[in-house]
Amino acid sequence: MDNDISRRTFAKVAGVAALSTAMPTVAAAEAAEPAIVAPGRLFPRGFLWGSATAAYQVEGAATEDGRGPSIWDTFSHTPGKTVNGATGDIADDHYHRYKEDVQLMKALGVKAYRFSIAWPRVFPQGSGAPNPKGLDFYNRLVDELLANGIKPFATLYHWDLPQALQDNGGGWESRNTSEAFARYAGYVAQHLSDRVRNFFTINEFGAFVELGYNNSIHAPGLRLPPARFNQTRHHAVLGHGLAVQAIRANAKPGTRVGLAENMTICCPVIENEAHTKAAERATREMNAPYMTVIQEGKYTDAYLAGAGADAPRFTAADLKSISSPLDFVGINIYTPTWVRADDSPLGFTAVKNPNSYPHMLSSWLTIGPEALYWGPRNVAKIWKVKEIYITENGCSSSDVPAADGIVYDTDRVVYLRNYLSHLQRATADGIPVKGYFLWSLMDNFEWADGYTNRFGLHYVDYETQKRTPKLSASFYREVITRNSVA
Numbered sequence: 001m002d003n004d005i006s007r008r009t010f011a012k013v014a015g016v017a018a019l020s021t022a023m024p025t026v027a028a029a030e031a032a033e034p035a036i037v038a039p040g041r042l043f044p045r046g047f048l049w050g051s052a053t054a055a056y057q058v059e060g061a062a063t064e065d066g067r068g069p070s071i072w073d074t075f076s077h078t079p080g081k082t083v084n085g086a087t088g089d090i091a092d093d094h095y096h097r098y099k100e101d102v103q104l105m106k107a108l109g110v111k112a113y114r115f116s117i118a119w120p121r122v123f124p125q126g127s128g129a130p131n132p133k134g135l136d137f138y139n140r141l142v143d144e145l146l147a148n149g150i151k152p153f154a155t156l157y158h159w160d161l162p163q164a165l166q167d168n169g170g171g172w173e174s175r176n177t178s179e180a181f182a183r184y185a186g187y188v189a190q191h192l193s194d195r196v197r198n199f200f201t202i203n204e205f206g207a208f209v210e211l212g213y214n215n216s217i218h219a220p221g222l223r224l225p226p227a228r229f230n231q232t233r234h235h236a237v238l239g240h241g242l243a244v245q246a247i248r249a250n251a252k253p254g255t256r257v258g259l260a261e262n263m264t265i266c267c268p269v270i271e272n273e274a275h276t277k278a279a280e281r282a283t284r285e286m287n288a289p290y291m292t293v294i295q296e297g298k299y300t301d302a303y304l305a306g307a308g309a310d311a312p313r314f315t316a317a318d319l320k321s322i323s324s325p326l327d328f329v330g331i332n333i334y335t336p337t338w339v340r341a342d343d344s345p346l347g348f349t350a351v352k353n354p355n356s357y358p359h360m361l362s363s364w365l366t367i368g369p370e371a372l373y374w375g376p377r378n379v380a381k382i383w384k385v386k387e388i389y390i391t392e393n394g395c396s397s398s399d400v401p402a403a404d405g406i407v408y409d410t411d412r413v414v415y416l417r418n419y420l421s422h423l424q425r426a427t428a429d430g431i432p433v434k435g436y437f438l439w440s441l442m443d444n445f446e447w448a449d450g451y452t453n454r455f456g457l458h459y460v461d462y463e464t465q466k467r468t469p470k471l472s473a474s475f476y477r478e479v480i481t482r483n484s485v486a
């Protein structure tokens with residue numbers, strides 16, 4: 001798995017001048033035009049380059065082979081909830097086209113694929129009897145990946161909660177869901193861990209709990225009052241902890257477990273000591289209900305005091321489960337939160353510049369490449385984490401193919417080049433980032449934004465399901481080949 005190039009001092013690799021975009025042309029340009037990579041700019045030897053997707057966003061086949069309905073089927077079929085009434089009924093039809101999609105990965109040169117397992121395929125009612133046909137899809141996918149030399153990294157929860165669990169007890173509002181999640185996680189680990197060696201429990205507490213149970217823009221579309229909402233947050237992290245224990249109890253020895261969290265990434269407004277320390281304090285407090293309690297086994301005093309009578313109810317045993325030791329930490333990083341030091345009780349303020357800031361097509365996706373430096377740095381420094389993956393990073397555009405059929409997504413290339421440069425800065429500083437999963441392999445169902453915001457390295461024509469590599473796919477392929485951005 002070691003990248004050949006990183007073993008050499010001065011690596012001869014593809015030239016930046018290779019501006020042609022179709023994969024074969026770029027490959028030809030590589031052979032013709034070697035370039036020099038400075039050793040100080042290389043990623044570490046064996047750095048794991050990957051790409052990511054999630055079940056409901058790509059699979060389609062919503063009612064096939066016994067899959068039960070999820071809260072996202074219900075939500076997306078409710079008028080007015082998604083742009084143009086988009087649903088994941090068909091999406092990228094990955095359920096039927098996974099072999100073709102594995103070939104896209106192979107052509108990119110990725111060494112790992114992060115996908116998610118749809119809970120309602122495996123347990124159509126959330127708990128009770130499993131559906132072997134549902135699990136079989138993942139058996140086929142995993143076998144295909146391994147046959148092509150690509151390591152599978154499976155996420156167990158990427159938001160498609162079985163509808164039955166929402167109907168009975170309010171989904172994550174109920175402790176039953178945390179326990180059902182652990183049973184499902186243990187079952188999957190038992191059946192796949194002979195080939196899947198790395199699992200992520202839950203994807204983005206900071207999105208699905210906040211947006212689904214408080215802001216109502218994601219499934220199940222609720223706005224819970226504060227006490228019930230804080231309890232829902234607690235049940236989500238409890239579900240993670242119980243799942244870690246269930247995986248360890250049921251998986252083959254050596255199976256590794258982590259999570260994929262979209263932490264608030266606190267970056268110092270200016271990189272001096274005072275603001276840097278403020279960003280560390282902010283990292284703990286701004287992630288108190290999720291990453292901090294998972295790492296520290298307790299809620300911060302400020303979080304509990306701020307919640308007051310609405311604070312979650314929990315036991316010491318809950319906290320112990322929630323903070324079950326992890327093998328690695330995955331962080332999804334898109335945007336920075338700029339922080340400065342001040343004289344307030346907590347010693348920091350998040351700085352907003354509401355009138356003028358760069359962003360990608362998604363309005364929330366503000367640009368700050370430094371997030372890929374400070375995110376992992378703070379996690380490693382504050383919690384002594386020894387193994388970090390960037391489990392998502394990427395950006396949205398309104399890509400349109402040019403007359404020659406190619407998508408010249410120069411905005412995405414600029415975004416990735418700058419973010420990855422800061423990731424390399426992190427590894428060069430000794431921060432233990434071991435891999436990077438680019439979001440996303442291909443355009444897909446972008447939740448409430450439907451199919452309008454495209455995140456893919458491959459353009460998907462939803463009429464024909466044809467996938468076409470964008471300029472950014474050629475860019476990423478070269479990064480992987482040279483193990484370096486510049």
Ligand code: PNW
Nearest residue numbers: 054203204207262332364392439446455
């Ligand atoms: C993440 N926000 O979602 C998810 O893990 C992916 O499924 C998704 O496609 C990707 O990032 C791009 O959006 C988010 O509104 C969705 O702040 C919305 C937000 C953040 C992350």
